[in-house]
Amino acid sequence: MSWERIEQELAQLREGGQLADLFTEGRAVVVYRQVPTGGLAIGLPPTEDVVVPVPPGYPANMIDLAGLPIGSPFLGRARGSQNNQGAILVAGRQWQLASYHPHNGGGGPPWDQMRHGFHTYLDQLIAWLDKLT
Amino acid sequence: MAGQTNLIKIAKNDSVVRFSKTEFQALASLLFRRYPGHEWATFARLGWRDTKEGLVVSLASLDPPNSEDMNEFVGHVQIMEPYTLRIALSAEQHPLAVGVIHSHPEGCLPAPSSIDDDMDGYYGAYFNDFAPGRPFVSLILSRVSGAFILSGRIYWQGLWHGVEKFVVETTSVATWLGTGPKFKPLDIRERTARLNSAFGIEAASRLRRATVAVIGAGGTGSAVIEILARAGVGKLILVDPDHIEESNLERVHGSQPSHAEQAVPKVEVARNHILAIDPSCQVEAIMGRLPQNEVVDAVIRADVAVGCTDQQHSRLALSDIAVRYLVPTIDCAVALEGADGAVTAQVIQLVRFLSVDPCALCRGMIVPNTISQELMSEDERNFRQEEAKQAQRRGENPNQYWHREAQLNTVGFLTTMAGSMAAGYAIGWLTGRFEPPFSRLQMNLLSKDLDVTDSAEIPRAECACRRIRGWSDQSTADAFLTVPLHWPAAQRLDG
Numbered sequence: 001m002s003w004e005r006i007e008q009e010l011a012q013l014r015e016g017g018q019l020a021d022l023f024t025e026g027r028a029v030v031v032y033r034q035v036p037t038g039g040l041a042i043g044l045p046p047t048e049d050v051v052v053p054v055p056p057g058y059p060a061n062m063i064d065l066a067g068l069p070i071g072s073p074f075l076g077r078a079r080g081s082q083n084n085q086g087a088i089l090v091a092g093r094q095w096q097l098a099s100y101h102p103h104n105g106g107g108g109p110p111w112d113q114m115r116h117g118f119h120t121y122l123d124q125l126i127a128w129l130d131k132l133t
Numbered sequence: 134m135a136g137q138t139n140l141i142k143i144a145k146n147d148s149v150v151r152f153s154k155t156e157f158q159a160l161a162s163l164l165f166r167r168y169p170g171h172e173w174a175t176f177a178r179l180g181w182r183d184t185k186e187g188l189v190v191s192l193a194s195l196d197p198p199n200s201e202d203m204n205e206f207v208g209h210v211q212i213m214e215p216y217t218l219r220i221a222l223s224a225e226q227h228p229l230a231v232g233v234i235h236s237h238p239e240g241c242l243p244a245p246s247s248i249d250d251d252m253d254g255y256y257g258a259y260f261n262d263f264a265p266g267r268p269f270v271s272l273i274l275s276r277v278s279g280a281f282i283l284s285g286r287i288y289w290q291g292l293w294h295g296v297e298k299f300v301v302e303t304t305s306v307a308t309w310l311g312t313g314p315k316f317k318p319l320d321i322r323e324r325t326a327r328l329n330s331a332f333g334i335e336a337a338s339r340l341r342r343a344t345v346a347v348i349g350a351g352g353t354g355s356a357v358i359e360i361l362a363r364a365g366v367g368k369l370i371l372v373d374p375d376h377i378e379e380s381n382l383e384r385v386h387g388s389q390p391s392h393a394e395q396a397v398p399k400v401e402v403a404r405n406h407i408l409a410i411d412p413s414c415q416v417e418a419i420m421g422r423l424p425q426n427e428v429v430d431a432v433i434r435a436d437v438a439v440g441c442t443d444q445q446h447s448r449l450a451l452s453d454i455a456v457r458y459l460v461p462t463i464d465c466a467v468a469l470e471g472a473d474g475a476v477t478a479q480v481i482q483l484v485r486f487l488s489v490d491p492c493a494l495c496r497g498m499i500v501p502n503t504i505s506q507e508l509m510s511e512d513e514r515n516f517r518q519e520e521a522k523q524a525q526r527r528g529e530n531p532n533q534y535w536h537r538e539a540q541l542n543t544v545g546f547l548t549t550m551a552g553s554m555a556a557g558y559a560i561g562w563l564t565g566r567f568e569p570p571f572s573r574l575q576m577n578l579l580s581k582d583l584d585v586t587d588s589a590e591i592p593r594a595e596c597a598c599r600r601i602r603g604w605s606d607q608s609t610a611d612a613f614l615t616v617p618l619h620w621p622a623a624q625r626l627d628g
Contacts, residue, residue, distance in 0.1 A: 004610035028618075056617030057508030060449055062501050086516075099520070101533040104502065111501035113613070114494060114595050 005059060006030065009119040018122055023090050028054035030118050031090060037074065038130035044073050050125050051088065051095045052118070062111035063121050064104060066128060067097040077132040080106075100128055140250035141286065146295035146310060147187025148287050149434050150179075150272065151459040153488040153603060154302040156192050160234060161281070163197055164274050169239035174203065174210040176220045178229040179270050180457070180605025184430035188287055188294060190270055191459045193229055193603035196220055209248060210235045217256075221263040228607040231260045232270030243273035243284035243309050257288035272296070273309075284309040300436055302461045302487055305339060305565045324411075325365045336564035337365060343563045346370040346435035346460075348423060348451060350399040352384030352545060353465055354441035355406070356552025357559070359386045362407040364560055368415040369407060370431045373399040373442075374422050374621070384545040401626055421623025423450035425616050428623050433458040437559045440464035441552060443543075445504040446614055452493035453613040455486035456598045458605055461562060462486040463569065464493075465555040467547045479578040481551045483558070485569045492598035494613065496573060496590045502536045510619040547578075 003022060010020045010030065019033035034047035049069060055061035065085055068075050075081050080099035088095050102108030102124040103116065152160070164173050176196040182189045202216035212233075224231050233256060237243050245253070253271045260269045272285040283306055285296030299308050322329075322337070329337045343366050347354050350373040361369060376396040377388050385399065387406030400418035407416050421428045432438055438460050440451040448464055455462045463485060470478035484498070493499055506514065514535075521531035531537075561567035571587040592599050597611035604611075 002609040002612060002615050005612070008610050055505065055508070056510060056513075056619060057446060057504075057614050060446055060499070060614035061505045061508040061617075064505075083520075085520075099534075104505075104536075105530060105533045111505070113501075114593065114597070 003028075006054065006118055009117040012119045013122060020118065020122070022054075026090075027088055029088065029090050030054065032122060032125060035122070035125050035129055038132055039074065042132065044077075044132070048072060048074050048129060050129070051090055051097075052121060052125070053088070053097070059113040059117060062103045062113075063116070063118065064101050065097050066100045066125055067095040070094040070096055074129060074132065078128055079131065079133075100124075102128070140247065140254060141245070141293050143286060143295040144292040145187070146297040148285070148294045148296045149187070149189045149298045149300065150270070150283075150285055150296050151189065151191040151433075151603075152299070152301045153192070153459050154304055155489055156195065156603070157301045157304060160192070160195060161274065163195065164234065164236035165239075165276065168236070168276070171208045172210045172236050172238060174198070174212060174233060174235035176216070177232040177234055177270070178227065179232050179268075180603050180607045181230050181268055182430070182433060182458070182606045183289075184434070186430070186434065187297070188268060188289060189430075189433045189458065189605070190230065190232075190268065190287065191457075191603040191605050192232075193605075196223070208238075210252075212252075217259070221260060224260065224264040224267075228267075229604065230268045230270055231256075231264055232272060234272040234274060237273055237275040239276050240278075241275055242277065243275040243282055244311070245271075245273065245284065245286070249273070253286065253288070257293075261288075275309075281306040282309050283307070284311075298434075300459075302459060303562050303565075303568060322365060324363075328364055332564050332566045336566055339564050340365045340560065341367045343437070344368040344370065344435045345559055345563070346372065346432040346438040347403075347441060348372045348432070348438060348447060349441035350385075350403040351375070351381060351441065351443075352543060352548030353467065353552040353555070354439075355384070355386035355388070355399075355403055356549040357439050357441055357465075357556045358403050358407060359410070360553055360556035361559065362410045362414055364556075365411065366414065366563070368417070370417045370419070370435055371400040371403050372419050372421060372423065372428050372432070373403075374420055375399050377402055384543070384548050386549070398626065404626065418626040419623055420626065422616075422620060423447055424453065424612070424614065425620065425623040427625065429454065429458075433460055435460060437562050438462040439555050439559055441555070444507055445499050446507050449493050449499055449504065449613050452486050452498075452598075455490070456488055456492055457601055457603070457608055457612070459488050459603050461488075463555045463558050465551045467543045467551045469543055469547065477579065479547055481547065481554070481574075481576050481578070483551070483555055483569065483571070483574045485558075485572055488602045490572060491590045491592040492596060492613070495592045495596050495598060496588075502532075503538065504614075506536065508614075508617050510617070550578075 013020050030052050032050045035050050051067040083099035085097035103111040178193045180191045204211035257269045268287045268289040270287050283299045287294045377392040379393040404416045404418040454460045466482045468480040517535045521535035524531040558569045572589040575586050577584040601608035601611045
């Protein structure tokens with residue numbers, strides 16, 4: 001597995017001020033730090049950390065799913081988070097994956113590996129945490 | 134030994150150098166501008182991969198001289214210092230290896246002279262200062278009796294390595310190894326008499342020197358393998374991760390019921406079948422998949438690759454190999470369509486992947502859902518299928534979890550026909566006698582006039598395939614796919 005492409009994509013995010021880190025021990029994931037949310041209007045934090053698994057075979061395999069820290073007030077409110085897709089431990093922190101599939105009929109554009117990546121997935125995460133129930 | 138002189142000692146002849154057809158034509162045109170009597174030179178950028186068997190280097194682009202960069206008034210090559218400095222400084226801005234390629238006068242073998250030794254010795258150390266950790270490549274191109282002949286040596290990790298083989302997409306060239314072109318004695322064999330008579334003795338000899346990689350040893354691949362072995366191809370590299378099952382017996386050439394009972398690897402069946410046909414054929418059998426490292430290492434040393442799997446990730450990986458490592462490839466696929474017990478279409482598709490052709494992504498051959506599902510682990514696949522069932526029970530669209538696709542079954546006559554056609558075009562490339570007259574051929578055996586179409590798609594502007602041609606391992610960030618960690622390690626069969 002070459003992480004070079006992902007590191008380049010995360011570097012693009014950092015240039016724009018968004019922090020995100022790649023973790024490759026165990027199940028490889030990207031953790032996006034302090035993703036903006038639409039929570040303020042309903043008394044929730046304005047940002048939240050989000051974990052996204054690196055799909056096997058990336059970039060041919062589309063980025064899918066999104067996870068929140070166990071105990072996050074957004075669990076149960078973000079789309080698909082009622083449908084637990086498994087728990088993962090990343091850097092000593094427990095996360096719960098939600099059934100969020102933006103590139104697979106879940107509201108985003110169809111996956112195009114020439115255009116999409118972890119840098120563009122941030123848009124999907126912002127949209128995800130903006131529409132809360 | 135290639136280029137061995139008193140000043141430069143070659144440690145081993147273990148390197149392969151690859152060119153795209155278009156870059157080679159540009160190179161020849163540039164280097165022969167003062168032919169037949171005088172030499173000329175150019176710097177170049179080359180991608181490289183350090184395989185277990187040696188370096189495989191591919192020409193990415195030329196850095197041709199400007200008007201003041203070379204001395205026009207001498208017959209041999211004299212490169213001016215500003216040209217060298219410009220190339221060295223530019224090497225600090227890109228990740229590729231630096232090379233110098235020059236011509237020898239027409240009719241002269243590409244044997245390095247003492248002046249060449251001086252130049253290579255100097256440049257080997259010089260460019261290492263600007264581009265540390267990269268090979269320095271020195272090649273000589275010549276034309277003898279109308280044929281291209283090349284020699285080369287590469288300074289890598291403190292040693293000089295000779296080039297054992299040059300490969301130019303769809304173009305025959307000879308490799309000079311110090312005592313003459315690397316041609317085995319003409320091997321006239323009665324068994325290929327018809328082929329010899331149709332294409333000529335030289336073509337048969339080229340086949341004996343050729344290496345072909347066949348990706349997939351199922352119905353289509355086993356047909357390719359059989360045709361190439363009977364045609365006298367010298368070496369076959371076989372790649373397939375699977376074992377023979379009973380349902381394969383209708384299609385796989387060389388398979389027997391005992392192979393299915395014992396779940397023998399497909400590549401083992403293919404290897405034994407080849408050796409039964411031609412015991413002198415060299416066979417390298419790997420249980421694995423592209424782009425696993427061991428598989429890539431083997432495939433990029435081949436003259437031609439033939440893709441024979443029904444997996445999209447394999448097709449995408451082959452396309453990647455064609456672009457980044459300049460391996461000319463033919464991909465073949467078949468499909469049966471039917472309804473209510475009637476067969477409505479029998480489709481054969483052959484796709485040419487040369488480095489200048491649009492890649493599989495540009496051609497729209499890859500369906501994101503399908504390839505994603507192929508690349509999932511077994512556990513994830515099961516989990517998603519279960520989620521899809523539950524979604525269906527809830528009245529939701531199950532496709533976001535699992536997209537069920539109709540299984541396209543194929544039959545032996547169709548796979549054999551597609552494989553035979555692909556093998557035929559591979560033979561055309563290897564012998565230089567003919568080329569595929571299409572970019573992407575589709576035909577339906579059940580349509581009037583077979584409904585033959587040739588789709589000449591154009592590359593998408595944003596696709597990496599336009600800018601990483603020949604970049605080899607120096608473009609891993611732009612690789613079309615990576616190896617899923619859950620795949621079992623590739624395994625080379627002994628013997």
